[in-house]
Each structure stands twice: as structure tokens, then as C-alpha cells.
Amino acid sequence: MAETGGGESPQAPLTERGARTRERLIAAAREVFEERGFLDTRVAHIARHARVAYGSFYTYFPSKEAVFLEVADRLFEDMTRHSFAPGADSAALEPAATEPAARIRRANRSYYEAYRRNAKMMAIIEQVSTFNEEFQEMRRKHRAESVGRSARAIERWQRAGLVDSGIDPEMSARALAAMVDHSLYLWLVQGDDTSDTERLLDTLDALNVRALGLRPAP
Amino acid sequence: MAETGGGESPQAPLTERGARTRERLIAAAREVFEERGFLDTRVAHIARHARVAYGSFYTYFPSKEAVFLEVADRLFEDMTRHSFAPGADSAALEPAATEPAARIRRANRSYYEAYRRNAKMMAIIEQVSTFNEEFQEMRRKHRAESVGRSARAIERWQRAGLVDSGIDPEMSARALAAMVDHSLYLWLVQGDDTSDTERLLDTLDALNVRALGLRPAP
Amino acid sequence: MAETGGGESPQAPLTERGARTRERLIAAAREVFEERGFLDTRVAHIARHARVAYGSFYTYFPSKEAVFLEVADRLFEDMTRHSFAPGADSAALEPAATEPAARIRRANRSYYEAYRRNAKMMAIIEQVSTFNEEFQEMRRKHRAESVGRSARAIERWQRAGLVDSGIDPEMSARALAAMVDHSLYLWLVQGDDTSDTERLLDTLDALNVRALGLRPAP
Amino acid sequence: MAETGGGESPQAPLTERGARTRERLIAAAREVFEERGFLDTRVAHIARHARVAYGSFYTYFPSKEAVFLEVADRLFEDMTRHSFAPGADSAALEPAATEPAARIRRANRSYYEAYRRNAKMMAIIEQVSTFNEEFQEMRRKHRAESVGRSARAIERWQRAGLVDSGIDPEMSARALAAMVDHSLYLWLVQGDDTSDTERLLDTLDALNVRALGLRPAP
């Protein structure tokens, strides 16, 4: 498993036409990865799917890992822009007055939507994470950020007397994020069952709220 | 050419000596898998590590997948024998009188112990699950059993008035199992941090208990 | 692991250069097959003989069988274009007036010439036929066509009163084709003796003519 | 394709029990060869089929080729004992007075019977002949003997005025033997059609008789 490595550095600017070809390759890569997984994807598949000559792939990317990284990057971009943090929420964006339970609920729903939209790629990302260290690191960072936001929200709620102060904000944020994340993974990727999504989401909300011991503002 | 059968499928060893060699191979396989992961393991590595000839591997296993399955089987055996179900507990083994919170706590600790003992292999199992369907299926089954046990425990507690009846036992069991499972994965496998395990375990216990709204028996 | 597709099946070369390499491989394959037989030929031999890299073979053919099929195809093409049917003749091409005995004689000679030209490959084709069913089928078809032509010629001669009507045209065509075919095989391939070819050919002609009871047109 | 080679020389005498085991192996070998062909037969198959330990095979035979030779030997034995020579007949066994046409007919029938009885092995023998020179030589010898007998019969008939003296006895014997041999091969081994055997045999008889120009004794 060749580690991703630096390579020639993807030449930066491009002609108009070159940029389009590059986009075609990225789009094709995503589709092929989703279809066959990272391991079973051949560079030839991507090139063919993009209707580009085999060799042209290497004009734009130094390796299979490189396109994957780009695809994953865009996905993370989409996941973080269109969703609140999993588990709790992204406080900065919300007026402090909003009721925590409602915010958790909203955050979970929007994370679910983003996950569903990207479910196939999430599976592949999981796959690549199991053997590519660089990639693991990237995920760790994303997770840390999102968990950090949740932890800070919990702290705020504790100071506001909405959440039991006996709770460890950092660890709880981690555990609850793990709960939501992995539940969605099993549900959407492993297709554990898939019917009656509402029941799942309601349960996630409820467990979150109860676990934090959220009570209505006094 | 399309020759038909071929594979002969190596049968169980018939002699003491054969059994010993087979064990050596399984042990070697586990060590090599743990060391390099499934994908980067070569049959040659396993054979060399077991100090047998290359071909001898194929006397006992038809493929790398086959030893892996055997190794994983033994691991699951160990995980289920030496642990209570993750998330809640394995009711049948416990006197009904035991207090739920204590039982959850005990279950989580023993699951943690088993996980820690097998952490490296758990990483590889995760890896293989991302591309081998047969293997995915095996895990799904294990998970379903364990979740089923937890769900039944929750139902019992609901009937005993210890757990809020507003909770969905099945979904909650799933979500809480996902929480514990994935937290341990991130902690022990991805090495998210690893210091201060007690804080993690205490948090898992607490969230579990609060999420179920467990109250002392009346 | 049971990955599904894989084989991509190498497509026809798209450039002049590719076409040339492909031809080189086919020519090399024929020479190596003739030299060592199908079973003892290694893909490595063919590639080396064609002065291309090992992997380049697989750019053009999915397997040893595949090149062999192509080589054999061209040989059959040569055998049928440059020869009359064995045993009797290919009526359509001949003015009906030609005397049967002369036509048989001519057909046998030209079949002999074609056989001699391709004798080495005929041996290999025989070899492959003994274990490859697809190939057997191909030969059966060729044989059936050629025998069919002979049988129709015999029928025509019967209607013209040149051949005894007591003869079964189909079976006779088969048997006489078998006689010519196998005699040439033993002679040219097994090298049964090889001297004095004329004596063999004269005998084949004579037996053919007498067996059919051909008499001069009335 | 390892040439047959000498090996340790199969130890000659045996205990009663050893002799039985050896027989079991020969019988098993024949069955397995018939079932799978020489190339796809593994020594393991033979041993298993004979219910003998893998290693025991090598107590009795130095190689796969060696058993095959023994099996083939017995088959040739059966073929020559129970049949007249193909094509013409085995004169020595017959009172000179018997009518040639009747003798040819009888010879063909009995050769057909023997061939049918051994058809599956004949296919395998053909297979092995295509790559094993020692074996080719053995067949050549058998063929030469049988053709020789036929040729001498033809000569006798010529001297008796029963067969046209313009015919070349040696070549004719060869060609006619090839006809019968190969016809039966295509019929019984390649399964060219298989129905209505009588039609085939009658045709072979008739062509033989006419080709030799046999006329009733004056």
C-alpha cells in the first residue's frame, strides 16, 4: 500500500480546458470509487469513465491516492458546511438563546441529511482510513474540531445551569459524537435496516438530551 | 481453459503433528495481521513467521481470507465469552435483582477489557469489513445478537418501572452499543488519546445510565 | 474475496504501433507453439520471442489460450482458403463437367499442400483439442462443413450415375475424410515415415476413387 | 512436462497384500484418468479414489506417467487380444479359406467393440500421445504391427487374385487403418453423432471392400 506521498505537486493553474478535464476526472473518480470502492478501482476505470486518455490522468494527478484526497476533501467541505456538528451543535452559528434540545435535534437532522447525501463515499472513506495513515490523520483533525465545538457548547450549557455539572464535557462530546456517527454509519452504509429512519433519529435525539440531563431553562 | 474444480479444499489435519502446524499458522497469521494489516500481509510472511514452507500454508488453508476468518472467529469467540454485551448486559447470566446501573457498568468494563486485549485485531477486522461482504455479514450477525440481548434487558427494566417507557428499546440498544463500540474503537484502535481511560469509561457508564433514565428501584 | 469482474479484456489496438506489436506477438506465439507445443509454452517465452515486455502480452491477449485461438483461426483460414475439402472436393467452385476422379485427386493434393505447410501447428491443434472443449467444438464445426460439401458432391455423382447408389453419402464422406485427414496426420505430424510422399498420395486417390466405385462418365 | 523417465524401477514381487493395493491403484487410476483426463488428474485423486494414503502411491509407482503407462499397457493388451487388426484382419488366426469380405467385416466389428469398451481411455491415450514421446513411440509400434498384418493379408489376397494387383499393400493398409481408426475416434470419442452405429460400420465395411476391389473368389 504505497503511502500517499508528495509527488510532483499538482501543477496549480490550468488552461480553461485543462480545468474542465480535471473536473471531469474528479467527478468520474467519485463515481467509480462509490461504485467499486477504493481498492477495486483502477486508474483505467477513472480515465475511461471521464472519457479521457489513460495517460492524461497523470497529467492532473500524481496517483490514485491524490484524486481520492481531492474527492474526500470536497466531501468534508460539504459535510461541514451543510451540517452542524454531530452530537451537539455548532454554537457559533446559533443565537445563544435557542433551546439546547431543539438545537441538538436540528444538528442531528442536518448531519443525517449530509451523511445520507454522501453515504457511499463515507463507506469508501472508512475503507481508506483503515490503511492510509495520512488519511486517518485528516479524519482525526475533522473529528477533533467537531467534538471541540460540541464540548464547548456543553460547557456553556453547564454554566447556564442547563446541563448537570457532573458531566465531563470533552468525553461526553466524544462519546455522543461516536454514537451519532457510528449509528448513521451502520444505518446508511452497512444498511443495517434502513426502514423507519424517524425512529432512529428520534432515539438519537432523545438519548442525547437525556444523557446530558438537559432540563428546560429555569 | 476453465478447469472446473481445482481447489480440493484442505481438510482438517489428521495427525497430531498436522494439528500443531495448523495452530502455528493461525498464531503466526494473527501476529502478522496485527503487525501489517490484512492488505499488506503476504502469505509468504505468515509462512515464514510460522517457520513452515510456503506451500505448507496451503496444506491447511485455501487462501489468506481463510486463515483470517479462522483468526477472527476465535477472536469473536473470545470477545463474546469474556464480555457482557456492549451497551447493556447479558441478562440471562445475572440475577434479576442486580441493580441495572451496576450491571451496565460491569458490562462496559468487561467489554473494554476484551476490546483492549484484542485491539489490534479489531482494527484489522474493521479493515476487512470494508471490502469483504462475507465478513460484513458475520459482523452484522454478531452485532444483532448482542444488540438483541441489550434490547431485551431494556424491555425488562421498563416492565419493572426502572426505565422510562417512552424509550424505544431496540433503537436505543443499537445507538448505545454504537456509542460504546465506536468510542472504544477510536480510543483503542485509532489511539485518539489513550490516557486516562477511567474518564472515558466513567463517561460511557454515566451517559448510558442517564440516557436510559435509570432510577433506583422504587 | 471473490472480486467480480476484473478481466477488462484487452481491446483491439488503437494505433498503428499497437497493431504492429500485436502482430509480432501472434507471429511469436505461433513459432513458440510450434517449437514447444501448447503445454510447454510459457507466456514468458512468447513475450521474449516477440521482444516485448512480459506485461505487454496482456495488453493484447487475456491469456495463452486467447493467442492460441487467434493463431488457430488464421491457420484454419489458410487451410480452407487454399485447399479443397479433404476426401472429395468443393463442388461449387468447379465446373460440373470436370471428371470426379480428377477432382478428387486435385483436392487431395491441395489439402496435402496446405497440411504440409501447417503441419507443426496441426500437431499443436490436435494437442489442444484433447483438453479444451471450446476448441473441440471449433474443429467439429470445420469438419462438419467440409464433410457436408463432400457428401453433396457424392450425391450429385450418384444422381449423374457416376457413383453407385448403394453408398451412403454422408457416412462415406465422413469416413473418407477421416482416412485422408488421419493419414496426413500420421504421415506429416507423427512422421510415420515421410519418404515417398507420392506413393501415399496416389494410394489415397486410388482408394477414394475405388471406394466410391467411380466409373468414367457413361 | 517431465518426460516419463526411468525412476526407481517398480519393485517386482510383492506380498499378497501389496499386490492387491497395487491393483487398486491401477483400477483407480484408470477411472480417474477417464473422468478427468491425464492433465487434470492429480496423484492425490488417484490415491483417494483407491482409498490409499497419498504417499503409498509412490510405493508402487515412481510417477503419474508410470501408472498411466501400466493402464495403457493393459488397454492395448485388451485391444489386441479381443480384436482383429483394424482395416483388414489378423490372418494368422483365421483359416485361409474364409472369404476376405467376411473377414474384414468381422475384424471391423470386433475392433469397434473393443474401441467402444475402451473409448474413454482411448481419448486420454490420444491426449498423452500429443506430448509424451515415449508414449508416441509405443503407439507407433502397435500401429506398425497391426498395419503389417493387414498389409500381408492384402498381399496374400493379391497372390490369390482376389485383390487388384495395382494396389500398394503397405500404403493401402495404412490408409484403411487410418480410416477405421479415426472414424471410430470421431464417432466414439468426439461423439460426432453416435446414433445409428450400424450405418457407420456398414459404410466402413463397404468402403474397405470396394477400395480393395475385392471380388468373390473365382
Place this chain on the structure above:
DNA sequence: GATGAATGAGTTTTCATTCAT
């Protein structure tokens, strides 16, 4: 002898990456 385990050279096939045109 009989048994079945051990051996390892030999072959095919794959595919990311480089190059010639």
C-alpha cells in the same frame, strides 16, 4: 510397508506508473 505432512520451484496474472509519438 503405510501414512500423511512438508517442500518450494514454477507459472499466471495484475496494474500503477512511465514513455514514446
Place this chain on the structure above:
DNA sequence: CATGAATGAAAACTCATTCAT
């Protein structure tokens, strides 16, 4: 830049034969 051909290092798997018990 585009194109598609060329490269060759891996890796898995087979199986006749030899050996230890």
C-alpha cells in the same frame, strides 16, 4: 498537452515428489 502503449515487479496458488513418524 493528449494519447495509449510499454514496463516489470509483485503475489497467489499448484502439485509432483520427498520425508518424518
